[in-house]
Amino acid sequence: MREPLLDPTGDGDQGTNTTLAMPRPQSLAGLTVGLLENGKPNATVLLHAVGRELRAKYGVREVRMFSKSYFGTPVEESVVQQMLHNCDFAVAAIGD
Numbered sequence: 525m526r527e528p529l530l531d532p533t534g535d536g537d538q539g540t541n542t543t544l545a546m547p548r549p550q551s552l553a554g555l556t557v558g559l560l561e562n563g564k565p566n567a568t569v570l571l572h573a574v575g576r577e578l579r580a581k582y583g584v585r586e587v588r589m590f591s592k593s594y595f596g597t598p599v600e601e602s603v604v605q606q607m608l609h610n611c612d613f614a615v616a617a618i619g620d
Contacts, residue, residue, distance in 0.1 A: 554584075555584055
């Protein structure tokens with residue numbers, strides 16, 4: 525028996541609320557980004573490159589790095605709260 529595939533685009537049969545908690549910013553200029561790395565090899569390298577690009581191409585004012593304690597578990601609530609209170613938007617990355 526085959527298992528059904530899940531549609532990652534959200535166009536599946538189930539009605540999922542995909543409303544954003546906040547509207548997307550019109551521009552990234554002058555904003556602070558939080559970069560969350562998951563602790564896997566190369567995640568930090570990737571995020572540093574993303575941070576440089578966001579500053580150079582989109583005028584991001586500040587880049588702040590955050591880390592999970594272990595890649596196999598959800599991010600700690602304390603880290604989420606730090607990001608919420610210190611960043612305008614966030615980017616997460618995995619490594620390997």
